[in-house]
Amino acid sequence: MAKKKFIVGNFTDEAVLFPAVKKVRHAGYKLHDVFTPFPIHGLDQEMGLRDTSLHTAGFIYGITGTSTAVGFITWALTIDWAINFGGKPYFSLPAWIPVIFELTVLFAAVGMVLTFCWLSELAPFVKKDHFSPRSTDDTFVMAIECTSATNEEEAVKFLQAAGATDVKVETKETGWWLGDYSNDKMRFA
Amino acid sequence: MSIRSTFTAPKNFNTVALTLMAIGVLSITGLWVTSGSSTDPHEQARFWASLLQNSVYFLLVVNAAMFFMCITTLAWGGWQMSFRRVPEAISAVVPVIGVICAAILLAIVFGDNHTIYHWTDAEHVKHDAILSHKKGFLNKTFFAVVTILTVLLWSVLGWKMRQLSRSIDNEPLATMEERKKYIFTNTVWAALYLVVFALTVMSSLPWLWLMSIDAHWYSTMYSWYTFASTFVSGVALIALFVVFLKNNGYLEYTNDEHIHDLGKFMFAFSVFWTYLWFSQFMLIWYANIPEETIYFQPRAHGIYKGIFWMMFLINFIAPLLVLMRRSAKRNYGTITFMALVIIFGHWLDFYQMVFPAVSPDKVPNIIYDLGVALGFVGLIMYFTGRALAKAPLLARNHPFLKESLIHHT
Numbered sequence: 001m002a003k004k005k006f007i008v009g010n011f012t013d014e015a016v017l018f019p020a021v022k023k024v025r026h027a028g029y030k031l032h033d034v035f036t037p038f039p040i041h042g043l044d045q046e047m048g049l050r051d052t053s054l055h056t057a058g059f060i061y062g063i064t065g066t067s068t069a070v071g072f073i074t075w076a077l078t079i080d081w082a083i084n085f086g087g088k089p090y091f092s093l094p095a096w097i098p099v100i101f102e103l104t105v106l107f108a109a110v111g112m113v114l115t116f117c118w119l120s121e122l123a124p125f126v127k128k129d130h131f132s133p134r135s136t137d138d139t140f141v142m143a144i145e146c147t148s149a150t151n152e153e154e155a156v157k158f159l160q161a162a163g164a165t166d167v168k169v170e171t172k173e174t175g176w177w178l179g180d181y182s183n184d185k186m187r188f189a
Numbered sequence: 190m191s192i193r194s195t196f197t198a199p200k201n202f203n204t205v206a207l208t209l210m211a212i213g214v215l216s217i218t219g220l221w222v223t224s225g226s227s228t229d230p231h232e233q234a235r236f237w238a239s240l241l242q243n244s245v246y247f248l249l250v251v252n253a254a255m256f257f258m259c260i261t262t263l264a265w266g267g268w269q270m271s272f273r274r275v276p277e278a279i280s281a282v283v284p285v286i287g288v289i290c291a292a293i294l295l296a297i298v299f300g301d302n303h304t305i306y307h308w309t310d311a312e313h314v315k316h317d318a319i320l321s322h323k324k325g326f327l328n329k330t331f332f333a334v335v336t337i338l339t340v341l342l343w344s345v346l347g348w349k350m351r352q353l354s355r356s357i358d359n360e361p362l363a364t365m366e367e368r369k370k371y372i373f374t375n376t377v378w379a380a381l382y383l384v385v386f387a388l389t390v391m392s393s394l395p396w397l398w399l400m401s402i403d404a405h406w407y408s409t410m411y412s413w414y415t416f417a418s419t420f421v422s423g424v425a426l427i428a429l430f431v432v433f434l435k436n437n438g439y440l441e442y443t444n445d446e447h448i449h450d451l452g453k454f455m456f457a458f459s460v461f462w463t464y465l466w467f468s469q470f471m472l473i474w475y476a477n478i479p480e481e482t483i484y485f486q487p488r489a490h491g492i493y494k495g496i497f498w499m500m501f502l503i504n505f506i507a508p509l510l511v512l513m514r515r516s517a518k519r520n521y522g523t524i525t526f527m528a529l530v531i532i533f534g535h536w537l538d539f540y541q542m543v544f545p546a547v548s549p550d551k552v553p554n555i556i557y558d559l560g561v562a563l564g565f566v567g568l569i570m571y572f573t574g575r576a577l578a579k580a581p582l583l584a585r586n587h588p589f590l591k592e593s594l595i596h597h598t
Binding site: 041042051055059086087088094095097098 | 467513597
């Protein structure tokens with residue numbers, strides 16, 4: 001939970017947004033985030049974000065699913081309750097492959113969804129501060145974090161020169177809280 | 190480096206291709222001396238089976254480039270436009286290998302040797318209840334007509350697709366109406382090809398050419414499994430040529446994003462192949478009916494065990510683990526290596542489709558077959574190189590080209 005000051009600007013065109021991101025980073029401002037109504041290809045590279053590790057997590061969840069399935073079926077069908085199915089050996093790997101596959105997919109899918117929600121701080125009743133409501137509608141919203149070295153007026157002008165409209169200096173909560181948006185105490189100091 | 194829009198084969202390219210072809214001819218001669226000229230029909234069959242396996246495999250692989258072109262055209266895909274001339278050039282090899290393959294197949298069917306295709310022996314079929322039931326499908330006339338018609342249709346439709354693509358190279362399409370019409374014409378021809386493809390590679394052809402070697406046995410998945418096998422190798426072949434051209438300073442608009450997508454295709458269709466391979470195996474393993482399990486007896490448990498499981502390892506485990514990472518799919522070295530591994534792996538797959546029935550007592554000396562395979566590789570290199578040099582490497586007036594230039598995964 002930390003309230004910080006941000007310069008928030010709206011962009012309406014990708015062709016303006018991309019050079020603006022470049023300029024802002026080049027000028028040494030601390031780019032907090034860019035909020036867009038839909039995914040924009042290449043924006044993550046332009047912002048200098050590192051690749052997500054979500055797929056590595058997915059691989060680990062998948063392997064966990066595979067081992068769970070192999071381990072459990074082996075234990076159940078060879079040790080705990082061995083049954084003779086049509087004269088097949090107790091350890092009949094081909095027959096288990098579909099189940100092993102399904103559990104791999106299930107673990108990987110559910111694990112990745114939960115990890116994604118956790119990383120993006122999405123959950124029921126979790127609320128986050130919006131930088132601009134228009135980022136859910138028709139504009140790309142860029143937020144620059146003000147540090148002790150930031151001259152706010154200069155930064156506002158810089159962002160306007162880069163093509164942003166409706167540029168404001170705002171205090172926003174960067175963390176999340178439980179409850180609802182009407183809780184003014186949580187939102188503004 | 191200046192941008193070069195037309196391919197000229199590098200110094201050693203044709204030398205290498207011709208050397209490979211020479212190795213192929215040498216291997217065929219060697220095979221003829223050791224097996225083909227023998228009076229024992231089983232020895233002769235070993236010679237013809239090698240030619241059959243190699244020509245069918247490489248024909249279906251180059252034909253997969255046709256499928257790649259047509260399926261992306263039909264789906265109105267744009268991402269492949271920056272390197273589309275590569276599958277086009279590969280598809281130009283279809284008539285060449287098609288004629289060779291058809292000649293070999295017809296020689297086997299109409300030759301007097303019945304060791305490969307038992308159903309060609311009329312006397313034998315009379316006393317064989319199963320084969321006489323299949324007579325409507327497995328007979329010489331039908332085989333010959335389908336084989337010739339297939340090669341003919343593939344060649345003609347491939348020529349049409351290439352001609353359509355090259356026709357606008359010097360005449361840009363001025364209006365939106367013209368562009369729409371052009372895309373529509375392309376779509377219609379691509380759809381026609383896909384109908385032919387569905388009736389041949391995806392259904393009847395592998396049954397006729399390959400599955401009828403084990404004439405009593407059948408599997409409805411066989412054609413799909415063959416298709417998956419050759420399509421993943423075909424994409425690997427396209428990737429090889431794209432990387433080769435990139436390394437020689439061509440295809441300036443093809444970048445990591447396109448290589449990444451080809452890598453995804455190689456990864457995805459390796460998994461798809463495994464899915465079909467396993468589905469075919471598991472049902473037969475589960476039911477355990479003798480007339481069905483006879484197919485897997487020599488392969489999974491008999492003397493072909495080594496090739497069978499090795500081919501499974503390099504066709505599934507290797508692509509799965511190596512190509513899983515994003516960085517691996519964007520790396521020229523990894524893509525080249527995996528493409529070679531996949532092409533070799535599926536060649537082995539075809540090897541174990543053909544040989545256990547032809548040579549049930551001992552695994553033939555695979556060196557000869559590899560030599561014949563190298564001959565076909567040389568053939569593909571030579572004719573693809575020639576086709577690449579014929580037209581500019583970029584279809585610069587295609588309406589969808591921009592989609593490929595800004596492609597981003």
